[in-house]
Amino acid sequence: MKESMKKQAVMELWRLCFDDTEEFIRFYFEKKYREENALVFWDEQGAAIAALQMPPYPMTFAGRQIVAGYISGACTHPLARARGVMTKLLRETFYVMRERKIPVSILIPASEWLYGYYGKMGYATVFDFTPEHYRILEKPASDHFRVEAIRDEALLTDEVFDYFQKMMWQRPCCVQHDREDFETIVEDLRISEGALIVVYGGERVVGMAFAEPWGNRVLVKEGLYDSDDVKRAALWGVMNHLDAAEIYCRALPAGKEDEHRGMARILDVEQVLRLYAVNYPDRSFVLKVTDEWIPENTGIYVVGQGDCSRDEGKRVEAELTIQELTRLLFGYQPERNPVLNPYFETCQPFISLMLD
Numbered sequence: 001m002k003e004s005m006k007k008q009a010v011m012e013l014w015r016l017c018f019d020d021t022e023e024f025i026r027f028y029f030e031k032k033y034r035e036e037n038a039l040v041f042w043d044e045q046g047a048a049i050a051a052l053q054m055p056p057y058p059m060t061f062a063g064r065q066i067v068a069g070y071i072s073g074a075c076t077h078p079l080a081r082a083r084g085v086m087t088k089l090l091r092e093t094f095y096v097m098r099e100r101k102i103p104v105s106i107l108i109p110a111s112e113w114l115y116g117y118y119g120k121m122g123y124a125t126v127f128d129f130t131p132e133h134y135r136i137l138e139k140p141a142s143d144h145f146r147v148e149a150i151r152d153e154a155l156l157t158d159e160v161f162d163y164f165q166k167m168m169w170q171r172p173c174c175v176q177h178d179r180e181d182f183e184t185i186v187e188d189l190r191i192s193e194g195a196l197i198v199v200y201g202g203e204r205v206v207g208m209a210f211a212e213p214w215g216n217r218v219l220v221k222e223g224l225y226d227s228d229d230v231k232r233a234a235l236w237g238v239m240n241h242l243d244a245a246e247i248y249c250r251a252l253p254a255g256k257e258d259e260h261r262g263m264a265r266i267l268d269v270e271q272v273l274r275l276y277a278v279n280y281p282d283r284s285f286v287l288k289v290t291d292e293w294i295p296e297n298t299g300i301y302v303v304g305q306g307d308c309s310r311d312e313g314k315r316v317e318a319e320l321t322i323q324e325l326t327r328l329l330f331g332y333q334p335e336r337n338p339v340l341n342p343y344f345e346t347c348q349p350f351i352s353l354m355l356d
Helices: 005-017 022-031 085-099 114-120 158-169 179-191 228-241 269-279 322-329
Strands: 038-042 048-053 056-061 064-076 104-107 124-135 145-150 195-201 204-214 217-225 246-251 259-266 285-290 299-304 307-310 318-321
Touching: 005 022, 005 038, 005 048, 005 064, 022 179, 038 085, 048 085, 056 104, 064 085, 064 269, 085 104, 114 124, 114 259, 124 322, 145 228, 158 179, 158 204, 158 217, 179 195, 179 204, 195 228, 204 228, 217 228, 228 246, 259 322, 269 299, 269 307, 269 322, 285 322, 318 322
Parallel strands: 064 104, 217 246, 285 318
Antiparallel strands: 038 048, 048 064, 056 064, 104 259, 124 246, 124 259, 145 195, 195 204, 204 217, 285 299, 299 307
16 A cells, blocks of 8 residues: 555654664554654645654553553654754644543653753653663573573464563553554564563463663563563573673663663643542542643642542642652652652553664
């Protein structure tokens, strides 16, 4: 089928702005691109000068599943930069997602300086990881585990995906992936000359690692293990099957030496506070929230008895920016706000396997 003009324009901007191979670009636009999730800024001559995509992802949040809009492939033509074009496009994206009842937006900044840019747009850093390094691991002495490398999504079994989904769902604030996306992730590993390393204990899956070459090392983008022994077997499998002497892992944040990975933004304050209230019906407080980019979010919110309402006449306990509220609701370092800390559980939000 002939590609639409919009899709062609987005692809051309992608080629111009990102250092990706043609194989990956074709793969991405075949597997992940959806016309309805792409927004383009056209100039007066009808040329595409900025674009982004906002595919929806399931996410565990406040004791349930929600939909998060992931900002992907945000780019501006080099000759149109520093004119506020992407800022306008992002603001339009906020309202499109709100209309679709998507309460939260997430993203992974492509460069360190972009944390400041997205921060000005109301995003807060909430996704961290703990870096781990391993060198020349020996084969585990026990023969209890069997390790396999999967490089073809056609070889993925229901058992492998079921284990992946079960382990991911155990994380309380984590971006999730359905079966179709899981297969796409494995195909992306193949393109990168990596592999999904699966560990079996008998006939049962007990662990897995998503690994790909990274310079002269191997990057484990995600690891799921039943035990430390399984982890050792999986990492040995990574070194053996990818012929590497050094591994760099992005592990769940442990609170020490963590590095930033991604950001989130509340798009609909009332909707998200209502989710929180349902999950914690015994907690009550009154907040004033300020959101410069989505003025509809600015106001006073009354949370209590499993519900949330707005009442501009209420006396507030705290005033928050949209970034501060996002951090609290994601459980990201709530101790930074002593007044509201008792109402919010500490969490380790996590994002991985986003084809970034």
